[in-house]
Amino acid sequence: MDLKLSTLLFLTLLFSTILNPALSELCNPKDKKVLLQIKKAFNNPYVLSSWNPETDCCDWYSVTCDSTTNRVNSLTLFSGGLSGQIPTQVGDLPYLETLEFHKQPNLTGPIQPSITKLKRLKELRLSWTNISGSVPDFLSQLKNLTFLELSFNNLTGSIPSSLSQLPNLDALHLDRNKLTGHIPKSFGEFHGSVPDLYLSHNQLSGTIPTSLAKLDFSTIDFSRNKLEGDASMIFGLNKTTQIVDLSRNLLEFNLSKVEFSKSLTSLDLNHNKITGSIPVGLTQVDLQFLNVSYNRLCGQIPVGGKLQSFDSSTYIHNQCLCGAPLPSCK
DSSP: OOHHHHHHHHHHHHHHHHHOGGGGOOSOHHHHHHHHHHHHHTTOOGGGTTOOTTSOGGGSTTEEEOTTTOOEEEEEEESSOOOEEOOGGGGGOTTOOEEEEEEETTEESOOOGGGGGOTTOOEEEEEEEOOEEEOOGGGGGOTTOSEEEOOSSEEEEOOOGGGGGOTTOSEEEOOSSEEOSOOOGGGGOOOSSOOEEEOOSSOOEEEOOGGGGGSOOSEEEOOSSEEEEOOGGGOOTTOOOOEEEOOSSEEOOBGGGOOOOTTOOEEEOOSSOOBSOOOGGGGGSOOSEEEOOSSOOEEEOOOSTTTTTSOGGGTOSOSEEESTTSOOOO
């Protein structure tokens, strides 16, 4: 082929691509159709104005495509502009690995069952919205989930025990809802990964399941609930727990007998009914944060480690704690 002909062919192809962008489009037509249905379900909001059928959906706002397959693998809609329920069509993006609706105060209604069709989903984040209803049992079908965040919503009802069947979960955020009932016993039986548990700012009641003693959690935040009884099973010399927040509950147990792992960096037990004394073992722990105020503790604060580096607010409003940084024991 001579040079003139090859140049002519090249220019023809170039101009036809410019005039008909569909020829150069990477976006899968099925995915594009579903995204446009989602836009329509949200009444074509301004925030999705870049979702133009004439352009490549892989370039649209909040949409990401896989670099190899060009299938839509991420849909992350942040900071307002959407109203109504989550469209059922989100379940029709089969290659989705990340789905996020965050800071969408006008997003309402329940979590859609169609999400269970997203078998590749790794991250599901529905947070700071006004979605309501229960935490659905069907989420346990999403076996590839590594991150599940449903915090800052209006979710009610109890926590489904089936969430412990998620084998790859690294973090579970159910905090700041209106959840009631007990912490499931099954949370001591996660298979595979042991997730960080964030259940704070709910209305959970009853005792912490003793089954939690079997697992080694890195982070536990059960603060601001109505939990009662013993919490010592969370701790242990051989665990690698780093952060524990059990503050503002109704917990009653003897702190003197608890053994703490050296990995612990933050311990918050304030506003409970905890008795006993502060164990000497805490002098061996490199704590960055400690609060045991507003309990029923007694005796001398052990000397050593980080215990004297905290000010008196860490220890105030106990029955008869004494010694630095509080007044000396009589």
